Amino acid sequence: MTLVADTDHPERFEPGAAFLTSDSPPRELILTSVRRHHGAVLASFEGIEDRDQAAALQGAVLTIGPDDRRPLTDGEFWPDDLQGLSALNHDGHKIGTVTGVVLGDAQDRLVITTTDGKQFELPFVDELVGEVHPSGGFVVVLPPEGLF
Secondary structure (H helix, E strand, O other): OEEOOOOOOHHHOOOOOEEEOOOOOOOEEEEEEEEEEOOEEEEEEOOOOOHHHHHOOOOOOOEOOHHHOOOOOOOOOOHHHHOOOEEEOOOOOEEEEEEEEEOOOOOOEEEEEEOOOOEEEEEOOOOOEEEEEHHHOEEEEOOOOOOO
């Protein structure tokens, strides 16, 4: 299986490390071997014995459990802490819900589904996301005029 490694701790890829799949419910995969090849991470996991089993994981996102995460600094958030938050405008009116987070090379984006079912992506930058309150269950977004 080939992985795209998006981590701030590449040493995490050691045999015996546990990862969770993006399936619902998530499955735990235990890393048995890893090597780098032309910029990619080639990995083997317990219980993934053939090409078909590996192909079934294609496109899956592997994460670590909450207990294995590093402490965050002010202004940092885990994507799963943002999903499900109410998206409020500057007046406090609900315009939708954060239904996803797209991790990007240049910037991350919040996927917001509006109360009438439309969906848009909003760059996760201070100018467009004024406040983030996971414990309060909301983000305050400042989308440009005409975005939705």
